[in-house]
Amino acid sequence: MNRMITAIFLSLMATSAAAQETLIERSDFLSAVATNILEIRLLSLQLKVLDSGEITGKAFGRGVTGSWEWTDGFFCRSMTWGDRELEYNCQQVKKDGASLIFTSDKGTGRSATFSLRPDTQ
Numbered sequence: 001m002n003r004m005i006t007a008i009f010l011s012l013m014a015t016s017a018a019a020q021e022t023l024i025e026r027s028d029f030l031s032a033v034a035t036n037i038l039e040i041r042l043l044s045l046q047l048k049v050l051d052s053g054e055i056t057g058k059a060f061g062r063g064v065t066g067s068w069e070w071t072d073g074f075f076c077r078s079m080t081w082g083d084r085e086l087e088y089n090c091q092q093v094k095k096d097g098a099s100l101i102f103t104s105d106k107g108t109g110r111s112a113t114f115s116l117r118p119d120t121q
Contacts (some may be wrong), residue, residue: 020094020101021025032095038114074106076106104116 023029030051038047045065047057055066059081066079066086074090076115092107093100103111 020096024073025095035119036116037119039117041111
C-alpha cells in the first residue's frame with residue numbers, strides 16, 4: 001500500500017511543454033513559491049516551501065516536514081511523510097502558468113505537477 005501511495009505521490013502529471021519555463025535561479029523559484037501553497041488536490045497534498053529552507057504540509061492526512069536547498073539550478077530536498085523518510089533528491093523545477101513541475105533525479109525521473117494556490121494565512 002505504501003508503494004502505491006508513494007507512486008501516486010510521485011506520479012507523472014500531463015503538462016504542456018510549450019509554456020514551460022525551467023527555473024534555474026533560486027530567486028525565481030522563491031518568487032514562485034513565496035506567497036503560495038503547492039497543491040495536488042487529488043492526493044490531498046499541500047506543501048509550503050519557505051525561504052528559510054523548511055518544507056511543511058500534509059499529504060493523505062499525514063504531516064510532511066523537510067528541508068531544502070538550491071544547488072546548481074536544482075531544488076534539493078529531504079522530507080519526511082508521516083514516519084516515512086523520503087530520500088534526498090535534487091529535482092528540476094519548471095513553471096507552467098500557475099503550476100510548478102518537479103522532476104526527480106535532476107530532471108530524468110518522475111514528475112509531479114503542483115498547482116500554485118495563494119496562501120491566505
